[in-house]
Amino acid sequence: MIAIIDYGAGNLKSVRHALKELEIEAFITTNPEELEDASGIILPGVGAFGEAIEQLEHMGFIEVIKDQVDRGKPLLGICLGMQLLFDKSFEYGKHKGLGLIPGDIVRFESSVKVPHIGWNQLEVTETYIDDLINENIMPLDYVYFVHSYFANPHDQQDILFQTEYGQTFPSAVKRDHVIGMQFHPEKSGRVGKQLLLNFGEMTK
């Protein structure tokens, strides 16, 4: 059973609907204690970094998430949920994140249209070409993005997929059993479903 964290950041339903169609059992929770019994955790997110991290703190999720990850539980951060995995963000000021993956969240350069909205392509890094998470994902498959900021991991080995948008940026990261996807797998049709299925396999 995968726990989807509800901290008021909206659009949790679409994640649950997509998992349901894949016959992956999941539940939405506002209670940090319920993460303990889950086989995996999904941290979704739409909105602003500062407000999100404050809300997670307020609801008592931060320490529990870190603790569960320490115990080896797979965690998937989606969109803002991916950005929250990092040390800090520069969106509207400077905010501290969960610190599960070393790196910062930065804004796109103004040479491209921001937000980066629409379907763009994935290119897997050498590190993860044979990884289970890349199973049945074809080179240059399209997924759906909506964001103005992206993650910059300090360690290149943490990059799972890269995408071109004015520059090459990390569109997904993976460090052990912690995964972050900047795009929305739950809104990315066939390719997105495959990625959720692959994450589901990791939780078994």
Added chain:
Amino acid sequence: MLAKRIIPCLDVQDGRVVKGTKFENIKDVGDPVELAKRYSELGADEVVLYDITASYEERNIFLEIVEQVGEQVHIPFTVGGGIRTVEDFRSVLNAGADKISINSAAVANPDLINQAAQKFGSQCVVLSIDAKEIDGEFRVFVKGGREDTGMNLIDWAKEGEDRGAGEIVLNAINTDGVKEGYDNQTLRLLGEQVSIPIVASGGAGSMEHFRDVFVEGKADAALAASVFHFNEIEIASLKQYLVEHQIPIRQG
């Protein structure tokens, strides 16, 4: 590379998809949930659900449709029509929508753009603008294209961007429903003035029109309704055609 998007638009009235010409002569098209699902399977990149009645009595029927689309369709979808407050934003986003399109409400209360962008993020705030050429100048219209606000299109688009809109939809009233192509000149001009994505709306009648709106109009996405609803253009064939014309398009 970022793909150009093809977006079918579903105008919903009393729980059904309908289609009119130049905002008039309404015809019944079908069930919104079925249609959204079919378009998604055919390769649509997004869908738009537009509540054209937007009366309080019909609101719950519409939200129920939004819920069902969210449940069954796994591509992004935008909801528009009748959204006037931050609370309206919340209820539609909670029902499962990814983006909210505002038009007359933003003209009446421009602060709504700022408030919604701060609360839910710019990515979900779409500023939809109905524009019409009057004496060589493009002006912003409201009330379904019936009322001239006197505002200049470019000025309003720039203001919308500054206030936090994440995307602009340009509905050219002159070309809407007449199927003679999008207003590429205005789209291009608008694209040079703002740095957020632009969605073209109004005027699609052939596959060439889609190619032209991306090449000449420099639009990021093209929205259309009747050509898809009445099977005049099939989405998968359209995408194949665009790929053959070297336009970055997502297939399958």
